[in-house]
Amino acid sequence: MLTTSQSTTKTKKASVNATQPRTEDALENAIRSLDLTAKIRLLSGARMFSLHADAAIGLEEIVMSDGPTGVRGEEVVGGRESCLLPNATLLAQTWDPGILAEVGGILAEEAMDQKTHIVLGPTINLHRSPLGGRLFECFSEDPYLTGILAAAYVKSLQRRGIGASPKHFLANESETQRTTVDCIVDERALRELYLLPFEIVDRDARPWTVMASYNSVNGTTATEHDELINRILKGEWGFDGLVMSDWFATKQAAESANAGLDLVMPGPQTVWSDSLEKAVRAGAVSEEAIDDHVRRLLRLAARVGAFAGSRNWPTAVPRPDGDLRREQLRRIAAEGMTVLKNDGGILPLAPGAGTVAVIGRHATDTVAQGGGSARVRPPHVVSIADGITSALGRDSVTVVDGVETRTRLMATSPSLVRDPETGTAGMRVRAFDEHGHVIESRHFDVAELEVAEDGWLAAAARIELSADVALPAPARMRVGVIGPGDWSLSASGHQESFTVTPHQGPGGGLHRPKSHASVVALEPGTRITATTGPHFEMRIIGLVLTAAPRAAAAAIREAVEAAAHADTAIVVLGNTQEQETEGQDKKTLALPGEQDALVAAVAAVAPRTVVVVNAATPVLMPWLDDVDAVLFAGLPGQEAGEAVAAALTGDIEPAGRLVTTFPAHDGDGPAWSTTPTEGRLVYTEGTRIGYRGWHASGTEPMFWFGHGLGYTTWDYASAAVTGEDGPAVAEVTVALTNTGSRQGKETVQAYIIPEDPDEPARLIGWGQISLGPGENGNVRITCDPRTQRIWDPAGQAWQPLNGGTLAVARGLGDIRIKLQLDGVQEA
Incomplete structure (x- = not known):
């Protein structure tokens, strides 16, 4: 494992704490040298993702990027490739x-x-x-x-x-x-x-x-x-x-x-x-x-190195598609995946375990990331179908498409289109003036772009997107566009004009662009041309080229046929960027399309059924009792398929534990609605969100917060409080043994269940240990006093949490040891 001390890039260390007094003096001198107008200028952004420079005081431009799961850069789409x-x-x-x-x-x-x-x-x-x-x-x-x-x-x-x-x-x-x-x-x-x-x-x-x-x-x-x-x-x-x-x-x-x-x-x-x-x-x-x-x-x-001296940027950084990054991202994704169910220990899949049918749209159209400002352009996304096929062998694996899962289409893969002028992957974008003259013509190696008020298209009266189809054989395809605007589209004799309206809500034109497409019979090399008028609100536009939709019944029949003739069926299902997105909440936890019907039909005929859930957040599983195993795979990033295959085969243990409680039905749980009433959203559940509310209600969710089976079994022999910090538990030591047949990683969780029934249970710490079969060891759980206190609004101060039960658990649904805590003294 690459540890944080093994940084692949050497760079000058920056202090995390306050700047040195000499720097603070320089700041004060700079402030004194600025007049009010100059000061206020610095306090607004210079552009969408950068801040003003001021050479007179030694201030350089500061650049920002969206990026909780990847550094996107300043361009919303079409920018440089980055790790996903x-x-x-x-x-x-x-x-x-x-x-x-x-x-x-x-x-x-x-x-x-x-x-x-x-x-x-x-x-x-x-x-x-x-x-x-x-x-x-x-x-x-x-x-x-x-x-x-x-x-x-x-x-x-x-x-x-x-x-x-x-x-x-x-x-x-x-x-x-x-x-x-x-x-x-x-x-x-x-x-x-x-x-x-x-x-x-x-x-x-x-x-x-x-x-x-x-x-x-x-x-x-x-x-x-x-x-x-x-x-x-x-x-x-x-x-x-x-x-x-x-x-x-x-x-x-x-x-x-x-x-x-x-x-x-x-x-x-x-x-x-x-x-x-x-x-x-x-x-x-x-x-x-x-x-x-x-x-x-x-x-x-x-x-950040932008004041009183230029920063030295490294000249060599691992590439997003290099071996180091691919290994890191595969391992990290696989380790976080969670085994929710594993009847009969059918996972991990044993070498030579027979034939496998990989079924579902998410197997080939794997969703690697959510929608919105966090989206990045990865160097590739390994599909789950490709990952499993690579791991198990092409002779053992059959891949079958599933039911439709998207209603909002995405821009096409650049591999399916060619620039008409250069013949290279991507599309041609031309800007015209009001007289029909070309202002500028550019190649894009992706099939979408950002239109901004201050961008190069701002002076255009009309924008044209064009590409030649790179299909290996004639096919019926959906052809169209994404992005708001008044459009004209032509392809293979098909012509139409239509309007795509912006998605309602903030950033609708950027983060959730609507689409329009029609089914057209295409020959290889057919040219697609789409033009739109002078609507220069910020938006994403692009070309759509994807397979014509299939009837759900036909897709399910094909899946059932494949499953019945395989030793194991792996059904891959999940959400898309329509459900997992910035700017819009879900209305239901039900999977989109006819995916539940697909699983039920496959499970009815397959000797063994494994479900891989390609979603970031809880989904309903009405078929749960009918399948043998469920792997919750999240949105796994660019190495998605490789990571899922590693988890299914046990090359990397999917030792993840849930971070959210899974309800079995829509509406279950302590907090549900996200829709304001007359502009107000009242958090009526108070401190009882998630597992806290579930535990207090005495009802069982489908899966508890902290749940995860891994690939081995564990015996919790004993637990003891081995450290106290005044009124709070400071440390718990737990003795446990790996009682299974495989190396495993265990996440031992410590909760306090207060004596007062009005106080919800709360996680106070956790520890992790890796042990081989039959090995035993001690886990020391550091418990945080910040989790063992109650806010007193009247006194505007923290008060200690008094007494209760210390629960040592594999999630609140699997408590292994309980210790009674004495009431604590006043703080």
């Missing part, structure tokens, strides 16, 4: 801070290779409701697990001089009406749940920036929330970094500047650039407040 890591929930399912530190190292090197100073992540909002569309980008329903893993990620990034930006501060647990919703959260829940991950990251990792969210919290918009930003984050916790807005989130100048917001993004035209100087001169904002904002900006610049 497993999604955040899959990373979190390792429960391993060392893995998150390794991820931070990969992202830092990717950022350095792109000369990017700040990676906008991690996302550390909680899985309040399983319907949340952006949960794939967040770690867990548990605030402590989230905070510890995020701290490891942040420390690793910043150790290499790349800034992190934990987000979204605060209570952005859903996407419906996210720019306007007022989240109503009681003070205890805010402190014990939603603030806790940020508190842990701030105190343990000292992030250099934090991003404020779009929504309001208890009546005040997050970018203007004096209590959250000034009093708690900067005051109580001593945060000395910079607070930036989410993109286009800032609404009012004086209110946000006084509340502690330091930077408005993006720029250059913002509410601050328009009116903040007037507010200062009118006395509504003090110049001392402006100076503090500038001070924090310059401190950030010093930390």
Whole structure:
């Protein structure tokens, strides 16, 4: 394993703590040299993802990139290739801070290779409701697990001089009406749940920036929330970094500047650039407040190497498709995968175990990442079908397409189209003026592009996308476009005009572009031409070319035939970017299309049925009792198929543990709806989200938080509290034995179940151990006092959690040992 100490790129170490006094003096001198206009200019972005330089004070441009699971760069689509890591929930399912530190190292090197100073992540909002569309980008329903893993990620990034930006501060647990919703959260829940991950990251990792969210919290918009930003984050916790807005989130100048917001993004035209100087001169904002904002900006610049001296960027960084990265990403993804069911121990698949039918659209159209601003352009995505075929041998594997899973089509793979002028993979894009003259013509090696108001297409009256079809034989295909606009399309004698409207909600034209396509009979070499008019709101446009849709009944018949003649059927199913996306929540946990019917039909005839779930968050499994094994594979990143194959064959143990509780039915659980009522979303469950609420209700979910079988069995011999920190449990030691026949990794979890029935159970720590068959060992679990306290709103102070039961478990559904705790003394 590549550890964090084995960095593949040597770079000058950057301090994670406050800058040195000499640097602070330089900051103060720079501030004194700037007039008010110059100061305020620095406090808005220069462009979409960069900040202003000022040569007079030695300030260089600072570049940011979206990137919780990959450093995308400044272009939303069509930019450079970057590593695509497993999604955040899959990373979190390792429960391993060392893995998150390794991820931070990969992202830092990717950022350095792109000369990017700040990676906008991690996302550390909680899985309040399983319907949340952006949960794939967040770690867990548990605030402590989230905070510890995020701290490891942040420390690793910043150790290499790349800034992190934990987000979204605060209570952005859903996407419906996210720019306007007022989240109503009681003070205890805010402190014990939603603030806790940020508190842990701030105190343990000292992030250099934090991003404020779009929504309001208890009546005040997050970018203007004096209590959250000034009093708690900067005051109580001593945060000395910079607070930036989410993109286009800032609404009012004086209110946000006084509340502690330091930077408005993006720029250059913002509410601050328009009116903040007037507010200062009118006395509504003090110049001392402006100076503090500038001070924090310059401190950030010093930390990332953009102030008082140019940064030296490395010249050699591992390539996204190189052997090192591929090994890392395959291993990390496979280790986070979770075995939910394994009747008869049919997994791992034994060598020479017979013939295998790999069934399902997700086997060939594997979803490697979610939708939205986190999306990156990977060098490749290994499909699950290709990974399994490579591992088991082409002679043993039959691949069968499944039912349709997408209603919104994606841009075509560039391998299916050729630029008409160059013959190379991709498409030709031409911009025309109002007289029909070509302004500019460019080749794109992808089949989509971003149209921006300040981009090279801004002067065009008409945009044309064209490509020649690179099919090996004649075929009926869906041909069309993605992206809003008034379109004309021609291909093989087919001509039509139509309008694609923007997707409703924030970023609809960028993050969730709608599509339109028609079925056309195509010959190899057929030219596709699509033109759109002068609608230059920010949007993604591109060409669609994909197989014509199939009737579900026909797809299921073909799958049943293959399954009946195979020794094992592996059904691959899951969600798409329509369900796992920024800007839109789910309406149901049911799988899209007729995937449930497909599984049921296959399980009825197959000798053995294994289901691989290619989704980041809970899905309903009405067929669970009918199948033999279920592997929850997440959104595995660019090495998806290789990682799934490694997990299924046991080449790498899928030792993951769930980070979210899985309900068996829509509507189950303590928090469900993400739809505001009259603009307000009330967190009525208080502190009882996720497993806390399930446990308090006495009802059983389909799978508990912390559940995961791995590939061996474990005996928990004893447990004892071996350390105390005043009133809190500080350490628990657990003796256990690997009683199975394989090497395995165990995640031993410690929970407190309070005496007071009104207090929910909570995770207080965990430890991990790897043992061979028959080996035994001790796991020392460090327990955090920040999980063993209760916020007293009346006294505005923390109080200790008194007494209860210490549960040592493999998840709350599999408690192995219980210890009674004595009541603790007053703090």
